[in-house]
Amino acid sequence: MMNQATTATTPMSTTTRWLRWANLAFMLYLLLLAVSMVGSGFKMATGEHAKVLFEFASHPVAGLMIGLVATALIQSSSTVTSIIVGLVAGGLPVTTAIPMIMGANIGTTVTNTLVSLGHVRCNTEFKRAFASATIHDFFNLLAVAIFLPLEMMFGVLDKISSWLVSPMMATGDMSMKGLNFIKPITKPVVSAIQEPLSAFGGVTGGVLLIVLGIATIFVASL
Structure with missing residues (x-):
């Protein structure tokens, strides 16, 4: 009976472990995405100033x-x-x-x-x-x-x-030997968010993107 109980609970603990790793990876991605959003928004709002x-x-x-x-x-x-x-x-x-x-x-x-x-x-x-x-x-x-x-x-x-x-x-491109794995996974999402915000104008759209990025940082830090 004990062996059966142990066998029954093992898959659940393994699943939980994988879910935790997946959640950690997703939160790390959100953090990288948020930092990219803040940088893009700041550049969009200020230009060269x-x-x-x-x-x-x-x-x-x-x-x-x-x-x-x-x-x-x-x-x-x-x-x-x-x-x-x-x-x-x-x-x-x-x-x-x-x-x-x-x-x-x-x-x-x-x-x-x-x-x-x-x-x-x-x-x-x-x-x-x-x-x-x-x-x-x-x-x-x-x-x-x-x-x-x-x-x-x-x-x-x-x-x-x-x-x-x-x-x-x-x-x-600030990558080590051309290996830039962060930009390809963050740029499409940032561009997709930035495009509709650009309709509000450079400064307003940039500020909105910064605010959204900061909010995402808060979510990733939870």
């Missing part, structure tokens, strides 16, 4: 505060980082994006501090939770305290990122 649009964030401290506030409001550094990656793909300068991502790393410290406050009624639990949150906070704060001045003075991270991506520049 992306750098001018973000001149207010050209100062590293301003970019840092934008990333910090955005993450504190959304409560997800991964979402903010994904949006910034999409904006860079659409024309946002990397030098502007680097402080924003640093700010996102600081902004995520707000989340763990809020979680630790949930244990404030128990002294022992709150002491442990707040100590753990503080470790995370100081790790990110010290990282920014070290790397932000280096970036402001020497552009270290910008140069390193340029050096890392230089081997992919030879093909002209």
Whole structure:
């Protein structure tokens, strides 16, 4: 009887496992699609004026505060980082994006501090939770305290990122040896969404595409 029961439940557990992998792959595809949508929408809305649009964030401290506030409001550094990656793909300068991502790393410290406050009624639990949150906070704060001045003075991270991506520049499509498997699976869907939105005009259609991409990032992050 036990062998029969085990045999009967095995196919279901296997099916569940495959469904979970399929769901993971689908959510990963949604994330890649969303980042592509944000980049295409930003490019569609700004054209060649992306750098001018973000001149207010050209100062590293301003970019840092934008990333910090955005993450504190959304409560997800991964979402903010994904949006910034999409904006860079659409024309946002990397030098502007680097402080924003640093700010996102600081902004995520707000989340763990809020979680630790949930244990404030128990002294022992709150002491442990707040100590753990503080470790995370100081790790990110010290990282920014070290790397932000280096970036402001020497552009270290910008140069390193340029050096890392230089081997992919030879093909002209930012792919390694011509193997670009992301663009073929995302571009048809993005183009299909972008075409009807273009009827609203370049700026409006681009903004709508960005909003749709951000909403998709939220869905993929669930």
